[in-house]
Amino acid sequence: MLNRTIAPPIKDAIDFDITLKDCTRMSLSNGVPVYYINDGAEEVAMIDFVFEAGNNYENKNGVAVATNHLIKNGTTKRNAFEITEYFEYYGAYLSRKCYNETASITLHCLAKHLKELLPLIRELITVSIFPQSELEIFQQNSIQRLSVNMLKCDFVANRLIDQYLYGPNHPYGRVSTKENVEAITRQDVLDFYRDFYNNAKCSIFSAGKLPADFEELLDFQFGDLSLNNKIITVKHTRELALQKKHFIRNDHNGVQGAIRIGRPFPDRKHPDFKKAIVLNTLYGGYFGSRLMGNIREDKGYTYGIHSYLENHLEESSWVVSTEAGKEVCQATIDEVYKEMELLRNEPINAEELLLVKNYMMGLNLGYIDGPFQIISRWKSLILNQLDENYFYDSIRVIKEVTSKELLELANKYLVPEDFFELLVI
Numbered sequence: 001m002l003n004r005t006i007a008p009p010i011k012d013a014i015d016f017d018i019t020l021k022d023c024t025r026m027s028l029s030n031g032v033p034v035y036y037i038n039d040g041a042e043e044v045a046m047i048d049f050v051f052e053a054g055n056n057y058e059n060k061n062g063v064a065v066a067t068n069h070l071i072k073n074g075t076t077k078r079n080a081f082e083i084t085e086y087f088e089y090y091g092a093y094l095s096r097k098c099y100n101e102t103a104s105i106t107l108h109c110l111a112k113h114l115k116e117l118l119p120l121i122r123e124l125i126t127v128s129i130f131p132q133s134e135l136e137i138f139q140q141n142s143i144q145r146l147s148v149n150m151l152k153c154d155f156v157a158n159r160l161i162d163q164y165l166y167g168p169n170h171p172y173g174r175v176s177t178k179e180n181v182e183a184i185t186r187q188d189v190l191d192f193y194r195d196f197y198n199n200a201k202c203s204i205f206s207a208g209k210l211p212a213d214f215e216e217l218l219d220f221q222f223g224d225l226s227l228n229n230k231i232i233t234v235k236h237t238r239e240l241a242l243q244k245k246h247f248i249r250n251d252h253n254g255v256q257g258a259i260r261i262g263r264p265f266p267d268r269k270h271p272d273f274k275k276a277i278v279l280n281t282l283y284g285g286y287f288g289s290r291l292m293g294n295i296r297e298d299k300g301y302t303y304g305i306h307s308y309l310e311n312h313l314e315e316s317s318w319v320v321s322t323e324a325g326k327e328v329c330q331a332t333i334d335e336v337y338k339e340m341e342l343l344r345n346e347p348i349n350a351e352e353l354l355l356v357k358n359y360m361m362g363l364n365l366g367y368i369d370g371p372f373q374i375i376s377r378w379k380s381l382i383l384n385q386l387d388e389n390y391f392y393d394s395i396r397v398i399k400e401v402t403s404k405e406l407l408e409l410a411n412k413y414l415v416p417e418d419f420f421e422l423l424v425i
């Protein structure tokens with residue numbers, strides 16, 4: 001009989017074995033790859049159409065975002081109100097997102113309604129018309145939102161640090177201006193739609209308690225479309241700013257300054273990337289990090305500070321981001337570099353490293369908790385041209401990386417002279 005007076009043993013998260021459930025793979029009649037997880041306790045479904053249609057492919061600034069946003073604002077068969085009303089009638093939600101390399105159209109709905117909703121997705125992909133009136137509303141809203149955001153130091157800092165780290169003409173560093181938004185024409189959007197949605201390179205990801213005829217439904221609606229074309233990708237060259245330190249006066253009446261400190265870093269296929277994720281987590285990647293402990297908890301200079309590795313497909317950067325009171329901005333910057341110095345000179349003690357490893361393993365356990373999370377992991381791997389071995393190797397690195405290895409990594413990358421520094425006040 002179980003003795004309930006004895007507490008069960010505590011098991012560290014790093015002692016768990018994590019298994020990434022495999023996804024089902026198929027191809028439509030036109031060769032479009034489909035990846036899905038048919039699982040879950042609730043009768044819900046998610047289907048994500050991912051197009052190679054990010055701003056990496058546009059020849060006019062802002063066209064990719066405009067096209068992706070306006071794709072549900074009118075077709076040859078329905079206007080924007082009717083489209084929205086149709087999705088709402090079925091209790092469904094359609095979202096659009098545009099990134100650097102990709103753009104997505106994502107549907108969340110009850111699984112039993114897929115048969116009624118997929119034809120409308122086909123309609124959006126094939127016969128959207130982008131009415132001039134809808135484009136003008138989009139431009140007015142974008143310009144208004146931009147004018148408000150440009151008053152915020154953190155928004156300005158995010159734009160500028162990307163320009164310093166990649167160059168103003170690189171897709172990762174390019175930003176929109178009022179003039180860019182105003183210059184977008186309906187013909188620009190129609191041309192981009194034709195080249196990257198009508199004649200597209202598309203991958204489909206889905207999860208949930210899917211209907212038994214899910215594959216047939218997909219192939220019937222999308223298997224005859226031109227969605228598996230080769231899209232020519234332009235390789236962009238990173239152009240680092242010539243100056244390392246930048247000070248921008250943005251808000252004379254503000255009480256806070258925005259700080260960004262960043263350096264170029266290899267992409268996730270580089271052998272140092274997985275170990276750097278561990279080092280970054282310890283440095284500034286979670287609430288118990290050294291930057292938070294020093295600058296927030298001890299000094300009280302900020303409500304929050306974090307560091308992160310950008311996960312772009314072509315290139316990456318290592319960035320520290322925070323906002324602090326104007327009078328303590330320089331002191332905050334000094335402490336950021338001080339924590340870098342400590343990581344370069346002092347080995348991480350076993351207790352702190354174990355805490356970070358357990359935290360990261362806990363995150364990974366959450367990342368595979370349920371079909372939506374699992375397909376999200378597969379989506380990240382597939383779109384970055386990786387496989388499940390990358391996932392398992394990342395887990396292995398978390399478990400096995402040593403204090404000595406992290407010390408060597410800190411001496412290689414956490415060097416103040418390699419960082420660009422930006423203060424916007």
